[in-house]
Amino acid sequence: MLRWRGLEDIPADWGRCVVTIGVFDGVHRGHAQLVHAATVAAAERGVPAVLMTFDPHPAEVVRPGTHPPQLTTLTRRAELAEQLGIDVFCVMPFTPELAARSPKDFAHDILVETLHAADVVVGDNFTFGKKAAGDVEKLAELGQKFGFEVQAISLFGEHAVTFSSTYIRSCVAAGDVELAAEALGRPHRVEGVVVRGDGRGRELGFPTANVAPPMYAAIPADGVYAAWFTVLGAGPVVGQVVPGERYQAAVSVGTNPTFSGRTRTVEAFVLDTSADLYGQHVAVDFVGRIRGMVNYPDVQDLITAIAGDVEETRSLLAKADEGSSD
Numbered sequence: 425m426l427r428w429r430g431l432e433d434i435p436a437d438w439g440r441c442v443v444t445i446g447v448f449d450g451v452h453r454g455h456a457q458l459v460h461a462a463t464v465a466a467a468e469r470g471v472p473a474v475l476m477t478f479d480p481h482p483a484e485v486v487r488p489g490t491h492p493p494q495l496t497t498l499t500r501r502a503e504l505a506e507q508l509g510i511d512v513f514c515v516m517p518f519t520p521e522l523a524a525r526s527p528k529d530f531a532h533d534i535l536v537e538t539l540h541a542a543d544v545v546v547g548d549n550f551t552f553g554k555k556a557a558g559d560v561e562k563l564a565e566l567g568q569k570f571g572f573e574v575q576a577i578s579l580f581g582e583h584a585v586t587f588s589s590t591y592i593r594s595c596v597a598a599g600d601v602e603l604a605a606e607a608l609g610r611p612h613r614v615e616g617v618v619v620r621g622d623g624r625g626r627e628l629g630f631p632t633a634n635v636a637p638p639m640y641a642a643i644p645a646d647g648v649y650a651a652w653f654t655v656l657g658a659g660p661v662v663g664q665v666v667p668g669e670r671y672q673a674a675v676s677v678g679t680n681p682t683f684s685g686r687t688r689t690v691e692a693f694v695l696d697t698s699a700d701l702y703g704q705h706v707a708v709d710f711v712g713r714i715r716g717m718v719n720y721p722d723v724q725d726l727i728t729a730i731a732g733d734v735e736e737t738r739s740l741l742a743k744a745d746e747g748s749s750d
């Protein structure tokens with residue numbers, strides 16, 4: 425898969441292509457349908473499928489200070505797009521200048537003159553151009569004028585819910601990681617580098633890898649979760665932990681109220697392993713919620729509770745795996 429940042433990266437001899445456009449945060453099951461339509465159209469025409477996304481999130485440029493919690497980093501979005509068969513991951517820097525373009529200029533200058541789009545695939549709620557004045561109807565009209573086809577895909581959902589990044593953010597914020605996973609088609613992931621904490625976990629008998637997520641990362645509500653833990657990258661084995669392999673983890677999200685903590689942390693106790701994880705880039709895939717954060721009167725009560733969480737983690741993850749192999 426090719427990766428472009430900005431239109432400058434497009435080769436001079438670039439031919440025709442199929443383009444799907446959106447923020448694609450989460451690359452959820454609705455997004456997957458758009459991408460599928462784009463890859464099918466591209467295969468029929470024998471041209472590449474391009475996914476156009478934006479960075480930073482358009483909301484932050486249009487209304488500074490309103491950046492939504494982010495379900496996926498750009499790197500993760502690219503990885504997921506590649507798995508879905510996209511040929512080119514094109515990140516458009518979302519600048520005030522881009523936001524100010526009229527729908528006609530966006531279509532003419534970017535889709536036609538630069539990308540040479542033969543087909544444009546969007547969700548049927550797609551808006552574009554200055555003040556989001558362009559919609560699917562406008563895009564189809566511009567397509568007729570400039571010579572590209574438009575496919576508007578109806579929004580996908582289940583159980584009377586339309587799957588959208590906003591809906592999944594609200595599931596994550598409420599700690600309902602099961603519902604989030606259903607819409608995403610995989611567990612919600614928080615990634616980051618393992619940093620030093622207060623060094624207390626080891627004393628409790630449960631050392632935890634404290635994960636520092638990127639700014640804006642969508643963090644599940646405070647509580648305890650069963651998750652898969654993976655050291656990312658292709659580096660050497662870390663203690664007993666093999667990069668790229670997933671391990672069971674009991675994860676705490678919160679301020680450690682038992683110790684009157686102030687900072688909110690994401691901490692993973694990786695089951696049945698011991699490894700120096702400091703500095704590693706890791707991923708935590710949230711599978712199920714176990715309980716809320718509790719301010720225990722006694723540290724011994726916390727230790728007993730964590731031991732119970734570990735057992736709950738084992739059975740929850742085993743069940744989730746059975747479910748996925750049905």
Ligand SMILES: Cc1cc2nc3c(=O)[nH]c(=O)nc-3n(C[C@H](O)[C@H](O)[C@H](O)COP(=O)(O)O)c2cc1C
Nearest residue numbers: 621622623624625674676680681682693717718733
């Ligand atoms: C599975 C699990 C459950 C936890 N539950 C709680 C809890 O209910 N209340 C709390 O105050 N801390 C909880 N913690 C967080 C511990 O207080 C924290 O891991 C410990 O203070 C170590 O912090 P450190 O990594 O900064 O040394 C939990 C940790 C784990 C791994």
Ligand SMILES: Nc1ncnc2c1ncn2[C@@H]1O[C@H](COP(=O)(O)OP(=O)(O)O)[C@@H](O)[C@H]1O
Nearest residue numbers: 621622623625626631632633694698699700701
């Ligand atoms: N099973 C494990 N799960 C998580 N971290 C582990 C494990 N075994 C060893 N570690 C290491 O121990 C560190 C955590 O120990 P802890 O006492 O909680 O200190 P800190 O407060 O710095 O997180 C982790 O960052 C990791 O390097």
